[in-house]
Amino acid sequence: MGTSPRRTTMADVARHAGVSLKTVSRVVNQEPHVRQDVVRRVQDAITALGFRRNEAASRLARGGSVLTLGLVIENISNEFYSRLAKAVESAASAHAALVVFGSYEERADREVMIIETMYGRGVDAMVIVPAAGDHAWLAEYVASGLTAVFVDRVPEGMPEVDAVLLDAGAGGRIATEHLLAYGHRRIALVSDDDPLSSVRARADGYRAALRAAGVAADPALCVTGVFEPWRVEQEVRRLLALPDPPTAFFATNNRAALGLVQALRGHPGPRPAFVGFDDFEMAGVFDPGITVVRYDVGRLGGAAVELLLARLLDPARPRQRVIVPVELVVRGSGELPSRG
Structure with missing residues (x-):
């Protein structure tokens, strides 16, 4: 094609x-x-x-007295992004600012279109969760006056930016250490796109914990590049069918955790343990509840808005990175001992 x-x-x-x-x-x-x-x-x-x-965007009124912030995210239907949107809107409203949203749905070309449309209609500044891939093109917009803060990920090709990031490496490490503490040595990694800085950091934390425990990371147990829960379900079933299957899993986002739950329904063998990264509303409803690495999404969105406002007030200020801490929430799925 x-x-x-x-x-x-x-x-x-x-x-x-x-x-x-x-x-x-x-x-x-x-x-x-x-x-x-x-x-x-x-x-x-x-x-x-x-x-x-974009004619529709061009017709939108641009009130000069209202500060308008753009939020560019992957997919508003994902619980993480809907909570982030609510946090950004809440923080912006405290400064009488308006927020406009755009979801690029994992399409890099749509991300370009959204950012360009917002820029063209006079959005004052943007909070961006960047897609995978080189973002050198965005440097032109920043050089031309676009004020942007990046959340959760650092855009590839633009290392010197204002960013609010999770302590993703620590999250991957504590999740894996928790599974190791229950005797697991064959711990699978289920992840989305490796080129994304946040995903890479979570996987790095996983590998660092294994290394510190003297456990060799098995490439055959590392699944990357899967986004949808149904794809995760397929990959987990494939791993569990191996002659020497994993006894535990680390899922690097909430979609992967849901795919794991689906894959384990009716699983005939010993139930593997797993820990997810990202909390979600139904995590405590399952039996056992899902043990997750959690963080404060309100703090993530609020810090992004504050960084934007600081940059608008002082464009010459040094670039800044804010690191939001993470914690382990124990609910049962990560505390199943190894039977391998």
Whole structure:
């Protein structure tokens, strides 16, 4: 199957016309006080490149007296992101700021479109949970005046940014140490996309705990790149069917934990232990309850908004990283002893 052509962006138009991104935004939104020769150059570039702006976004009113923050996330239907959205909105409302949302649903091209649309309609600053993949393209927007704080992940290709991160490495370590303490040595890792900095840190913590215990990490027990619970369920069933199956699992997010629960329903052999990363509403309802690595999502969202406001007030301030601590919540699933 061939790949679809890359969508033309405002950054492409700016390069073609030899102007800044901000100038393109002003022309697209028909703002006053742009020289006519510049307007013509931008319009010629738009025609030559076939750029299409988002008309719905362009029609939105932009009240100059209201601070508008954008939140760019992976998928609002995931409980982590819905709780993060609520936390950001709550923190923003304390400063009489408006929040607009966009979900890119694991599609990097949609992430570009959302950020560009928000930038083009005059959003003052953004909280971004970046997708996997190189984000060097975003550096152009930051250089042109976009104020952004990144949450949970550091964008690849942009190491020097304001960010609010979980202590993900510590989370992976304490989850694995907990399973080791109950006698488990064949501990499987079920994870999503390794290139994501937060996922990589959780896996690094898992491997560090095994190494400290003198246990070799078995690559055959490490599953990465699975997002949907049904895919996790398939992979867990495959691992449990091995001649020497894992006796415990570490799931690096709430979707993986749900897939594990589905896979273990009716499992005929000894029930493996497992610990998840991310708490969720139903974690205490299952029998046994799901032991998780938990953190304060309100603190995550609140710190992101505070960093944004600080950056808006002082654009020259040093870049900052805020680390939000994690804790282990014991509910039963991680306390099953090894029978292997």
